[in-house]
Amino acid sequence: xxxxxxxxxxxxxxxxxxxxxxxxxxxxxxxxxxxxxxxxxxxxxxxxxxxxxxxxxxxxxxxxxxxxxxxxxxxxxxxxxxxxxxxxxxxxxxxxxxxxxxxxxxxxxxxxxxxxxxxxxxxxxxxxxxxxxxxxxxxxxxxxxxxxxxxxxxxxxxxxxxxxxxxxxxxxxxxxxxxxxxxxxxxxxxxxxxxxxxxxxxxxxxxxxxxxxxxxxxxxxxxxxxxxxxxxxxxxxxxxxxxxxxxxxxxxxxxxxxxxxxxxxxxxxxxxxxxxxxxxxxxxxxxxxxxxxxxxxxxxxxxxxxxxxxxxxxxxxxxxxxxxxxxxxx
Numbered sequence: 001x002x003x004x005x006x007x008x009x010x011x012x013x014x015x016x017x018x019x020x021x022x023x024x025x026x027x028x029x030x031x032x033x034x035x036x037x038x039x040x041x042x043x044x045x046x047x048x049x050x051x052x053x054x055x056x057x058x059x060x061x062x063x064x065x066x067x068x069x070x071x072x073x074x075x076x077x078x079x080x081x082x083x084x085x086x087x088x089x090x091x092x093x094x095x096x097x098x099x100x101x102x103x104x105x106x107x108x109x110x111x112x113x114x115x116x117x118x119x120x121x122x123x124x125x126x127x128x129x130x131x132x133x134x135x136x137x138x139x140x141x142x143x144x145x146x147x148x149x150x151x152x153x154x155x156x157x158x159x160x161x162x163x164x165x166x167x168x169x170x171x172x173x174x175x176x177x178x179x180x181x182x183x184x185x186x187x188x189x190x191x192x193x194x195x196x197x198x199x200x201x202x203x204x205x206x207x208x209x210x211x212x213x214x215x216x217x218x219x220x221x222x223x224x225x226x227x228x229x230x231x232x233x234x235x236x237x238x239x240x241x242x243x244x245x246x247x248x249x250x251x252x253x254x255x256x257x258x259x260x261x262x263x264x265x266x267x268x269x270x271x272x273x274x275x276x277x278x279x280x281x282x283x284x285x286x287x288x289x290x291x292x293x294x295x296x297x298x299x300x301x302x303x304x305x306x307x308x309x310x311x312x313x314x315x316x317x318x319x320x321x322x323x324x325x326x327x328x329x330x
Contacts, residue, residue, distance in 0.1 A: 015273075015322050016044035016284040017315060018096045018233075023289035023307045025049075025067025031084070034069055037311040038093040042319070045096045046088075047233075047286045048130075050121055051075065052293065055102045056114060056139055065292040071098060071128075073120035081127040088128070096284055097132040097176060097207075097233065098125045101293070103139035104160025105153060105184070115160055119167045126171040132233070133168070134176040134207060135161060137184035137194075150184070157184045158197045165201035174203035176233065179223070181215040181251045188213075188226040195230070205232035207286075210272055211239055211265075215251045220267060221275055228279030236318070237288040238265030248296045259290065259304060262314055270321055277325050285322075287314050 024033040031048060038046050051072030052065040076084070088095055100121040102114045118135070125133045137157045141147045148156070161175060168175055175198070177191050185191050191206050198204045208231045210220030224231070239257040247256040262269055273285075289310050290301050304310070 015234075015277075015282055016096075017042070017318055017322075018045045018047045018284045018286040019043040019093075019311060019315075020286050020288045021046060021048040021069035021071075022067060022291060023311055024069045025290070025292060026301075027307070028068055030068030031071060032087070035087060035091050035093055037308060039091045041312045041315040043093060043311075043315055045094050045284060047096045047284075048098050050098055050100045050102075052101065055117070056106065056110075057101070061293075061295050064295070064298075067292065071124065073117070073124040076124065078127075081124065085128050095125075095128050095130040096286070097134050098128070098130050099134045099136065101136045103137075104135065104164060105137070105139050105156035106160075107142065107156070111160070115163060118160075118164055122164065122167050122171055122173050125173045130173065132174045132176040132205060134178055135164075136178065136180060140183065153184050154190070154194075158194060161194075161198055162201065165198065169202035174205050174232075176205045176207050178207040178235070179209055179212050179216075181212055186216050187218055188223040191227065192230065206230050207233040207235055209235035209237075210267055211235070211237050214239065214241070214267065215257065217252055217254075220272060224272065224275045224279060231276065231279070231281045232283050234273075234276055234281060234283070234285045235288060236262060236269065236285050237291070238262050238267050238269070240265050248300050249294050251294075259300075261305070261310070262287070262317055270324070273321055274325060285318065287318065289314075 019038045021031055021034050024030055027033045034046050049070050051070050052062040100118055102117040104115050104118050106114055121133050140153050177185055177194055179185055179187055179191055185194055195204050208227055213220045213223045238260045240260050241255045241257055245256050247258045250256045289307055
């Protein structure tokens with residue numbers, strides 16, 4: 001998946017399968033293991049996490065989210081970047097996207113520091129030939145701990161990403177916006193508004209995560225319909241909603257969620273992929289085995305199947321679903 005294949009105005013020919021790096025977050029071979037599983041089980045590309053260390057947010061939560069799969073500009077020297085890029089190219093599984101949780105909307109010296117770190121992520125993505133850096137607009141409070149209003153957080157995020165756009169355009173790396181619960185971009189309308197506000201200063205895309213919409217108390221299919229023709233990457237995972245608190249993750253304080261296999265949770269992926277296709281989507285689908293940033297304890301993730309087995313099973317399942325979609329007229 002070269003950068004040219006995801007540029008605006010270029011139509012993708014089929015849904016590609018992307019394996020998210022968090023599947024190997026607790027494997028000592030890290031991103032190398034992700035590449036190995038991707039090649040063995042037929043994934044088309046991989047999607048990588050940036051560092052959870054050295055970024056704003058709760059320190060304990062960020063440390064718990066750390067994994068061997070993570071890639072960071074401060075942790076990868078030039079020779080290592082070159083070797084990793086060569087390994088990706090040799091394996092035929094290019095890097096689709098690099099996640100970056102360094103905030104762009106903080107004021108003052110702290111804000112300048114984290115915006116520079118974001119620029120460094122853009123450079124790392126370019127060095128690894130990744131077409132996207134995915135921004136997580138999760139900072140809803142000021143450095144002193146006081147909370148911003150939603151409007152202030154949104155406006156500061158647009159201003160910060162606007163500052164990033166010149167570097168992104170120069171490097172040929174796009175800014176990918178995602179819906180995340182309890183953040184500046186929690187839903188489809190916020191994604192569309194931010195994409196519009198950022199304009200054409202650089203390539204700006206949308207990653208839509210139906211489960212994150214479900215976490216937010218929204219209907220995932222409605223979000224897909226609202227974003228018809230605007231989704232560049234689709235994120236896939238599945239969960240089961242519970243009244244009980246035993247499943248640890250309660251993003252809105254009402255329901256708890258149990259992580260499941262793609263075929264076993266509340267969301268009907270056959271229906272959602274068909275809806276996405278009707279809306280013109282034909283891009284990459286990124287499978288998330290886990291997302292440690294959600295904050296669950298290690299004992300929670302220990303209940304899931306072995307990641308290697310999941311990498312094989314979910315690739316087969318997605319190929320079956322995608323292969324069963326109606327043919328699209330060219």
